[in-house]
Amino acid sequence: xxxxxxxxxxxxxxxxxxxxxxxxxxxxxxxxxxxxxxxxxxxxxxxxxxxxxxxxxxxxxxxxxxxxxxxxxxxxxxxxxxxxxxxxxxxxxxxxxxxxxxxxxxxxxxxxxxxxxxxxxxx
Amino acid sequence: xxxxxxxxxxxxxxxxxxxxxxxxxxxxxxxxxxxxxxxxxxxxxxxxxxxxxxxxxxxxxxxxxxxxxxxxxxxxxxxxxxxxxxxxxxxxxxxxxxxxxxxxxxx
Numbered sequence: 001x002x003x004x005x006x007x008x009x010x011x012x013x014x015x016x017x018x019x020x021x022x023x024x025x026x027x028x029x030x031x032x033x034x035x036x037x038x039x040x041x042x043x044x045x046x047x048x049x050x051x052x053x054x055x056x057x058x059x060x061x062x063x064x065x066x067x068x069x070x071x072x073x074x075x076x077x078x079x080x081x082x083x084x085x086x087x088x089x090x091x092x093x094x095x096x097x098x099x100x101x102x103x104x105x106x107x108x109x110x111x112x113x114x115x116x117x118x119x120x121x122x123x
Numbered sequence: 124x125x126x127x128x129x130x131x132x133x134x135x136x137x138x139x140x141x142x143x144x145x146x147x148x149x150x151x152x153x154x155x156x157x158x159x160x161x162x163x164x165x166x167x168x169x170x171x172x173x174x175x176x177x178x179x180x181x182x183x184x185x186x187x188x189x190x191x192x193x194x195x196x197x198x199x200x201x202x203x204x205x206x207x208x209x210x211x212x213x214x215x216x217x218x219x220x221x222x223x224x225x226x227x228x229x230x
Contacts, residue, residue: 035219044210044221044222044223044224045159045161045167045210045212045221045224046221047212047217047218047219047220047221050217050219059217059218061218062218095166095167103169103172106172106173106176107153107154107155107172107173107214107215108155108157108169108172108173108176108214109157109159109169109172109212109214109219110157110169111169111172111178113166113167113168114166115165115166116166
């Protein structure tokens with residue numbers, strides 16, 4: 001069955017770095033546009049970054065631009081988020097999410113989500 | 124950036140009630156509007172995409188409507204498993220933006 005499994009979260013000091021990974025299985029990963037979406041404790045959802053199927057296009061929320069880098073390895077069915085210069089306000093559960101070709105053709109959002117990984121930025 | 128405003132922010136209702144949640148965009152997003160359901164400690168689940176298309180496996184009591192700037196999610200007859208938080212998401216342009224959420228509680 002379809003699975004997205006995030007890893008790499010944890011406790012990091014302000015100014016530190018962390019690399020999140022998302023392992024995909026059960027579907028043709030290379031055909032899916034992917035994003036990272038986060039949710040601060042007790043708060044709503046915030047889109048963080050997007051990458052196209054071939055990595056030719058990436059985009060970022062202003063809040064993370066210049067600090068975070070999204071990438072993917074279609075041969076390894078994996079999505080990544082390199083997070084540098086972390087701040088307390090980056091504390092959140094980070095979800096990887098995928099958009100299937102049929103949903104993308106309709107201009108829709110993300111139909112596959114992982115279970116999330118918690119990133120805590122604190123001294 | 125496109126701002127998404129959801130209302131109400133919270134709602135109390137009973138099993139069997141008909142419930143409507145609205146989402147307004149700060150500019151036209153055509154029909155690029157999605158609805159999600161999230162339960163505590165779980166990832167969001169896609170209910171409706173392209174404003175009115177029911178995602179596979181989602182019960183038919185859920186429906187969506189609207190285009191341009193005004194959208195609605197309707198649950199025709201609330202079931203116990205529907206008590207959750209609901210979010211809209213515009214997929215018209217980046218940055219993609221979510222509404223602030225509507226918490227649906229049992230009356």
